[in-house]
Amino acid sequence: MTDIATAFDQTGEAGFGDYVALLKPRVMSLVVFTALAGLVVAPAAVHPFVAFSAILFIAVGGGASGALNMWWDADIDAVMRRTAKRPVPAGRVAPQEALALGLALSGFSVIMLGLAANWFAAALLAFTIFFYAVVYTMWLKRATPQNIVIGGAAGAFPPMIGWAVATGGVSLESVLMFALIFMWTPPHFWALALFMKNDYSDAGVPMLTVTHGRRATRGHVLIYTLLLAPVALAIAATSIGGPVYLAVSLVLNAAFIRGAITIHRRDEPAAEADSYAVEKRFFRFSLIYLFLHFVALMVQGGLAAYGLGGW
Amino acid sequence: MSFREEHELHKRRFGRNLGLGLVLVTFVVLVFGLTVVKVTEGDPMQAFDHVARPEMTVPENAQESGQ
Numbered sequence: 001m002t003d004i005a006t007a008f009d010q011t012g013e014a015g016f017g018d019y020v021a022l023l024k025p026r027v028m029s030l031v032v033f034t035a036l037a038g039l040v041v042a043p044a045a046v047h048p049f050v051a052f053s054a055i056l057f058i059a060v061g062g063g064a065s066g067a068l069n070m071w072w073d074a075d076i077d078a079v080m081r082r083t084a085k086r087p088v089p090a091g092r093v094a095p096q097e098a099l100a101l102g103l104a105l106s107g108f109s110v111i112m113l114g115l116a117a118n119w120f121a122a123a124l125l126a127f128t129i130f131f132y133a134v135v136y137t138m139w140l141k142r143a144t145p146q147n148i149v150i151g152g153a154a155g156a157f158p159p160m161i162g163w164a165v166a167t168g169g170v171s172l173e174s175v176l177m178f179a180l181i182f183m184w185t186p187p188h189f190w191a192l193a194l195f196m197k198n199d200y201s202d203a204g205v206p207m208l209t210v211t212h213g214r215r216a217t218r219g220h221v222l223i224y225t226l227l228l229a230p231v232a233l234a235i236a237a238t239s240i241g242g243p244v245y246l247a248v249s250l251v252l253n254a255a256f257i258r259g260a261i262t263i264h265r266r267d268e269p270a271a272e273a274d275s276y277a278v279e280k281r282f283f284r285f286s287l288i289y290l291f292l293h294f295v296a297l298m299v300q301g302g303l304a305a306y307g308l309g310g311w
Numbered sequence: 312m313s314f315r316e317e318h319e320l321h322k323r324r325f326g327r328n329l330g331l332g333l334v335l336v337t338f339v340v341l342v343f344g345l346t347v348v349k350v351t352e353g354d355p356m357q358a359f360d361h362v363a364r365p366e367m368t369v370p371e372n373a374q375e376s377g378q
Contacts, residue, residue, distance in 0.1 A: 015323045016330030049348045053341055116345055 014097075018087040022070055022098055023063025023105075030290075031062035031158045037294040038162025038177055041240045041301040046117075046166050054117045054165045058158060061109035061125045065154070067102035068133035071095050073141070076203040082196060102133070113165075121164040128157040142204070145211040152185030153178075159294075176235045180293060183228040187221045187260060188286040194218070194263075195276035195283070218264045221282075225260035229253040232293060240297055242309040248296035252289050259285060 035058045039051055046054070070077065070088050078089035087093040106129050114122030136151030144150075156178045163174035193200060193209045194217060200207035208217045232253055236246035259282040266278060303309035 013320055013323055014327070016327045019327075019330075047348050047352060049344050053345055056341070 014087060014092045018092045019101065021087050022067040022093060022101060023060075024066030024069075025063075027066055027155075028059050028063050030155070032059045033291070034177075034181065034294060035059070035158040035162035035165075037298055038159030038174060039166050040162075041173070041297050042163045042166035043239070044166040044168075050116055051165070054113060054121070055162070057109045057113040057116060058125060058161050058165075060105055061113070061129055062158065064102050064105035064109055065129040065132040067098050067105065068129075069137045071098035071102060072133070072137050074098075076142075076205060079203040080199040082199055106133075113161075117165040118168045120168050121161050124157060124161045124164050128154055128161065131157070142206065145206045145208045147206065148189045148208070149186050152182050152189075155185060156181035173235070173238045173240045176231065176238060177297075179231045180228075180235065181290065183224060183231050184286065184290055186224040187228065187256075188283065188290075190217050190221050190224075191263065191279050191283040191286060194221075194271070194279045214268055218266070222260045222264040225257055229257060235293075235297070237311075239310075240301060242300040242304065242311060244303065244309055245293075245296040245300045248292055252292055256285065256289050 032055055035055050039046060039055065070086055073083075074086075074088040074095055077083035077086050083089065088095055088098050106126075110122050110126045110129070113125050132151070132154035136147065136154055140147040140151055159177040159181070160170065160174045163177070164170065167174075190208055193207045194214060201210045208220060212220075232249050233246070235241050236249055259278070262278055263282055271279060300309050
C-alpha cells in the first residue's frame, strides 16, 4: 500500500493549490496592488469592469512569469531553504508542466489584455514577462551580483501597465512610479539577503552578500536608499502628486533612510547578537514603505476628484 | 482492497477538476461581461461576417466621375 501511495505521488498528481503556488500569489498581490494604483491615478476614466479584467490579466501575466521562473530555477530552488518546498523542486509538479503553464498563461494574458484594454498595455505586459523570465531569470540571476538591480525593473512595470490601460501610453508620472519600485527593490532584497544568511551562497547565486561581502552590501543598501528618496519625492511635484503624498513620502523616506544608516553602521557580530533584528525590521518596513506610497497616491487622486488636494 | 476505495489521490484530482471548472466559468463570465461593456459603451467595432461594410464599397457616382 505504501508502495502504491509512493507511486501515485510520483505520477505528478498535483493539487490545484500547487498550480496556484506556481504563479507566486504573494508576488501577484503586489502586482495587482501597484497596477491598480497606476490605473486609478491615471487621468483617464476606465469602465470598472474593464479595469477589473485588465488588472486580472496583468496579474495572470505576472503569475505566468513566476511559473517560468520556477521552471528555470528548480535546481537552485531545491538547494535554498526558503524555496525548497516550491511545487517543482518538491516534485509535485513536473518541470515541463510549469513551462507549459507559464507559456500558455503568458500568451493568454497578453492577448486578453490587448482585447480588454489596448495593445500598448498588452505589449508592455509581454515585455515585462520577457524581462522577468528571460532577462532576469535566465541571463542575470546567476551571472551578476547586480541581478537584483536590473531584474527589479520587471517588478516595477505593473503601475506603468495600469497607467497604459487607462491612457494608452507612457508619461512622466508612470515612469516615476516605475522608478520608485525600481530603486526600492535593491535595498528591499539586500536586507533580505543579509539575514537569509547561507541560502544564496549554498545555491551559488551571485548575491551581493556572497560576491562583495556583507560590509559592501550594507553600504549598497544605504546608497540605494539615498537614491530612492529623491525619486519618491519627485512624484509629489507631478500631476498625480500633492500635499498628502508629499507629507507621507517625507515621513516614510526619513524613516527608511534612518533604518539604512543603522544597517550601514552595524557589523556582523552586532547583527548576529540580536539575530538580525534591525535587518528584519528594515525589510518589513520596506514593504510598508512601498505600500503606503501607492496608498498616498490613490488617496491624493481620490481627493483631486472632489477638487481637494493636488497642486 | 476494493477498487472503489477513496484514495487521497482522488480527492486531489477532484479538487483540481473543480478548480479548473471554476476558472473556466470565471473566464466565460469575464468575456461575456467585457462584451456587454464594450457594446454598450459604443466602442468602435464591427462584425465582419454577414454584414455590409459601406466603407468597402465604392460609391456609384465616384465610380462614374473616375471613368
